[in-house]
Amino acid sequence: MDNLSAFFAMGGYAGYVWPTYILAVVVMAVLLIASVRSAHANERDLEAAQSLRPSRRRRNNPSAASAEPGAEEVPQA
């Protein structure tokens, strides 16, 4: 128990050492989580938009596309 409190006391420098480690962990965790969430959100949106998109062949052939007006009406997700 003494060992543990000595460890947390950091030789009297607890107020400097612990904030250092807490800051590093918090900043790195926040950036990582934000990056993962942004990647997943954008990839999900892209997939949703692509599944609504008319097929590539039809897109390259305007006459076929206009024959099916419904295919062009993609809701703005």
Place this chain on the structure above:
Amino acid sequence: MHRFANPARFLRIAAIIQPWAMAVAALSFAAGLWFSLFASPADYQQGETVRIMYIHVPSAWMGMFCYTAMAVFSAMGLIWKHPLADLMARATAPVGAAFTFICLVTGSLWGKPMWGTWWVWDARLTSMLILFFLYLGYMALADAFDDPERGQKAAGILALVGVVNVPVIKWSVDWWNTLHQPASVVKMGGPAIDATMMVPLILMAVAFKAYWILVLIFRTRSEIAGAKLRTLRMAQVHAAGQAE
């Protein structure tokens, strides 16, 4: 290098690297924490505050490394018009800014007990603060235009101009009289610090580097999907305009 400019190829390679980067980052960070907090001695002069070094110094290395990487990616984007290089420069900026921020704040937390001051306008500290502002300027400029390509170009030029600051940071402690100590790890004649302190320092440096790779992958994936989404929506607007 052109072989890597293809986003599909990037995504394939990234999918392979991602789990490894995650494993290396997690393991070396855990080991680094163990060595820096438990299994390393207190300094004979600085006492337990020496443990701040294991976060502060690798963060400073990352701040400079990320900026250099960002400048190289920006140069590739500007010269060869690699869209992927531009996206990777954008993806690196927040990582560099985060590590520079950690470096500055932990430096303050170390300076107070050891130097008796939170901050001093010495060459090393000031050039590091300028690095932080360069990151903020880059990120603001990259998003400041409606046309992302123009923003990317302006930000890329800023990244290249600002790269002169990196050697200034590195040698500031030799060129000027600074309160900050000179280099003790990477120097002629070998490192001036003990192996027991070298182990946590290296582990943390490895962990931070792997962390950068991991975040770079996620942010570049996000940028690629975002760019495709923009193109797709633009094509839809265009098609809708033609249909009328």
